[in-house]
Amino acid sequence: MEGSKAQALHQWARETGRSFLRFDYRGHGQSEGAFEDCTIDMWRDDAIEVIDRRTHGPLVLVGSSMGAWMALLAARARPARVVGLFLIAPAPDFTEVLMWQTFPAEVRAEIEAEGSWLRPSAYDGGGYRITRALIESGRSNLVLDRPILFDGPVRLLQGQADPDVPWQNTLALMDLFPGLDVQLTLVRDGDHRLSRPSDLALMLAMIGDLVASIP
Numbered sequence: 001m002e003g004s005k006a007q008a009l010h011q012w013a014r015e016t017g018r019s020f021l022r023f024d025y026r027g028h029g030q031s032e033g034a035f036e037d038c039t040i041d042m043w044r045d046d047a048i049e050v051i052d053r054r055t056h057g058p059l060v061l062v063g064s065s066m067g068a069w070m071a072l073l074a075a076r077a078r079p080a081r082v083v084g085l086f087l088i089a090p091a092p093d094f095t096e097v098l099m100w101q102t103f104p105a106e107v108r109a110e111i112e113a114e115g116s117w118l119r120p121s122a123y124d125g126g127g128y129r130i131t132r133a134l135i136e137s138g139r140s141n142l143v144l145d146r147p148i149l150f151d152g153p154v155r156l157l158q159g160q161a162d163p164d165v166p167w168q169n170t171l172a173l174m175d176l177f178p179g180l181d182v183q184l185t186l187v188r189d190g191d192h193r194l195s196r197p198s199d200l201a202l203m204l205a206m207i208g209d210l211v212a213s214i215p
Contacts, residue, residue: 023050
């Protein structure tokens with residue numbers, strides 16, 4: 001929640017007189033717990049609990065990368081509350097699509113036999129320990145295997161130079177929404193973080209458009 005995108009959105013909300021809430025999932029940022037002890041179920045429940053206990057009224061959910069998957073799961077769980085979605089470099093079903101299906105056979109075998117595998121990461125020098133529990137919980141929370149029954153406005157922001165989430169995946173995600181007010185913006189040289197000043201300015205313009213489109 002101390003990332004530049006979250007801080008920029010918080011400042012935008014203050015300036016436009018809107019409520020805003022940001023949080024760190026378990027095993028992330030300032031929240032307790034270790035990443036390797038967490039699952040998709042736990043992070044999904046974190047998002048839903050924050051909605052239930054700390055917010056009221058209609059919500060626009062903003063999620064980046066894994067957070068976009070959690071936003072989709074929260075919107076599925078609380079359809080009466082969520083009126084808009086803003087998804088940045090969205091990585092729904094990443095445990096299956098971007099991990100398991102791309103892992104070499106020996107890595108999958110190690111996860112199955114040992115219960116985990118240490119995956120190198122450009123974002124953490126210590127890498128991330130990928131557990132069998134994480135993979136299995138991901139399979140019980142897939143969203144790309146069916147139409148996403150959300151008919152509110154949706155905005156998708158994706159970098160075409162993203163080394164982690166192929167932009168074609170986000171284009172396919174767009175097609176799962178049945179509504180007509182679904183817009184995808186591609187940034188030709190944008191990476192996964194999309195945190196440059198130009199990226200942040202684009203994000204704020206898009207969130208302003210999204211909020212303005214809601215009656």
